[in-house]
Amino acid sequence: MAVRVRVPTPLRRFTGGEGEVPAEGSSIRQVIEDLEKRHAGIRERLLDDKGEIRRFVNIYLNGDDVRFLDSLNSKVKDGDDISIVPAIAGGV
Amino acid sequence: MSYITNLKCKECGQEYPVAPLHVCETCFGPLEVGYDYAKIRAAISREKIESRPRNLWRYRELLPVDGEAEAGPHSGFTPLVHCKRLGAELGMKHLYVKDDTVNHPTLSYKDRVVSVAITKAREFGFTTVSCASTGNLATAVAAHAARAGLKCFIFMPEGVEAGKIVGSTIYGAQVITIRGNYDDVNRLCSEIADKYGWAFVNINLRPYYTEGAKTFGFEVAEQLGWKLPDHIVVPTAGGTILPKVAKAFKELKEVGLVKGPEFKIYSAQAAGSAPVIHALHKGVDLITPVKPDTIAKSIAIGNPADGYYVLRAVRESGGWGDSATDPEIIEAIKLLARTEGIFAEPAGGTTLAVALKLIKQGRIKPDETTVVSITGNGYKTLEAVAGAIERPFVIDARLGEFDALFERLGDGKRAAASA
Known part of the structure; x- marks a missing residue:
């Protein structure tokens, strides 16, 4: 499955400055593994040492937080839209 | 006179210079402003604070700004x-x-954080400020940006109270509502902040903003x-x-x-x-x-x-x-x-x-x-x-009607006795 992944500024030094990169995989976990192959070092920015998504990283699949789906096992289809976004604060 | 030393990741401790940054490049943890407390201790006293105008800048040594306040000269010091x-x-x-x-000027605690964020935005040389907001923050950013002469874009989720939309637009801000909830708005704004290089008070200025x-x-x-x-x-x-x-x-x-x-x-x-x-x-x-x-x-x-x-x-x-x-x-x-x-x-x-x-x-x-x-x-x-408060009574403009109503309300006797 070929997807596009949007990458936030703090991770662009891994992607040669690109804000959007292609990747492949049939789950979020596989997409992250594929990103790691293409842009070495990016995985450990996204996942902690237990292999879980870091506390301050949000990953959205077609606009939905994957924590509401099946987290790293969420299924990915051709053409899906994936965004990596640092958690940010609002409200009080 | 500034007492800020650096920005520091709250998670992994990595240090960064004082700049419009908000997440740690190593672990995505939030960044926190560090201060030289020994220097502040020597510079500050109860008397000194009490002698200053009654606004939030009376604690300026403990706020992350270098120069004079550029926003919020009347914000804070609420009862x-x-x-x-x-x-x-x-x-x-x-x-x-x-x-x-x-x-x-906008009747919520957000006047505090925004006063600090807008002051910092000017120090960093931004000309456009923006925010993702459920309403109170939007209103505050719009008002403080107007007074500081900065351009302003406000993003909010569809379905917030009508008054809050009016309450931002009135200050000349460009308001954009997003089909989705607050978390959707946040996600979009992080992406816009990256692409357009604006001062999002609660994104790339967050370490300073939150200090307010x-x-x-x-x-x-x-x-x-x-x-x-x-x-x-x-x-x-x-x-x-x-x-x-x-x-x-x-x-x-x-x-x-x-x-x-x-x-x-x-x-x-x-x-x-x-x-x-x-x-x-x-x-x-x-x-x-x-x-x-x-x-x-x-x-x-x-x-x-x-x-x-x-x-x-x-x-x-x-x-x-x-x-x-x-x-x-x-x-x-x-x-x-x-x-x-x-x-x-x-x-x-x-x-x-x-x-x-x-x-x-x-x-x-x-x-x-x-x-x-x-x-x-x-x-x-x-x-x-x-929907949760009593509806008013409707009567004709005749004293007799009011007397009857007052009797019915059960306060009649007490009122007569104290007259």
């Missing part, structure tokens, strides 16, 4: 109201409301006569204000402005958006996001970025937290209005409703000094309570 009638109903002798319903929330705590302590309260109840949405109030209290001790016993801090959330309270009650660190569903829109954030730091501050202080249902929130808004003449927005109703629970649970004792944090004004959210 700390000793609630005697409400206290009497609850059996509490020293119950206070910190009343940000009257913050200048400390002034809420500084003022409470000063207004109590340079003492910390035994208990303070604070609302939680994204999790900005609570850890910063705790930080403010600690800093006051650190720089020698306050001595004496420690405080306990409590988190209040609406039951329809209470991921932090769930984690607190379960005794875990992991905050599971929820889809918000509550009338308390200004605190309806299902995936709180700083929720973990709320948990930590609450636990460190020996405090606790609870949530309030929509009916409890409305009852509390009415109670505060009818006893103290203060009309809070649903976030304030939430905080008071939770304070009532904590008193009932015996966590807060009758003779202990307790502060309830009211962070926004009920006039902005009339829709939230409109």
Whole structure:
């Protein structure tokens, strides 16, 4: 499955400055593994040492937080839209 | 004169220069402003602060700016109201409301954080400011940007109270509403911040912005006569204000402005958006996001970025937290209005409703000094309570009709006797 992944500024030094990169995989976990192959070092920015998504990283699949789906096992289809976004604060 | 030393990641400790950065490049953790407290301690005193104008900049040594204030010359220093009638109903002798319903100029605690963020935006040379907001923040950014002469774009979720949209547009800001909830707006804004290079007060200026929330705590302590309260109840949405109030209290001790016993801090959330309270009650660190569903829109954030730091501050202080249902929130808004003449927005109703629970649970004792944090004004959210208040009576303009009505209301005898 070929997807596009949007990458936030703090991770662009891994992607040669690109804000959007292609990747492949049939789950979020596989997409992250594929990103790691293409842009070495990016995985450990996204996942902690237990292999879980870091506390301050949000990953959205077609606009939905994957924590509401099946987290790293969420299924990915051709053409899906994936965004990596640092958690940010609002409200009080 | 600046007392800032650097930015530092709250998670891994990595240090960064003072710049418009908000997340750690290594672990995505939030960045926090560091200060030279020894230098501040030498430069500051109660007398010096008390001699300054009554606004939030009286604590400027403990705020992350280099020069003069560029925004908020009348913001902050809101009343700390000793609630005697409400206290009497609850059996509490020293119950206070910190009343940000009257913050200048936009009637919420957001005037504090935005004053600091806009000042910092000017120091960094930005010409456009922006924010993702459920409403109160939007209004504050729009107003402060107008006064500072900056361009302003505001992003909010569809479905916020109508007054809040008008309340931003009126200042000349460009308002864009997003089909989705607050978390969707946040996600989009992070992407826009990256692409357009604007000063998003709660994204790339977040480390500075959040520091403004400390002034809420500084003022409470000063207004109590340079003492910390035994208990303070604070609302939680994204999790900005609570850890910063705790930080403010600690800093006051650190720089020698306050001595004496420690405080306990409590988190209040609406039951329809209470991921932090769930984690607190379960005794875990992991905050599971929820889809918000509550009338308390200004605190309806299902995936709180700083929720973990709320948990930590609450636990460190020996405090606790609870949530309030929509009916409890409305009852509390009415109670505060009818006893103290203060009309809070649903976030304030939430905080008071939770304070009532904590008193009932015996966590807060009758003779202990307790502060309830009211962070926004009920006039902005009339829709939230409109269905829950008595309808007016309609009569003809004849005295006889009023006499009859007054008799029916049952107050007739008392009125006649006292006449």
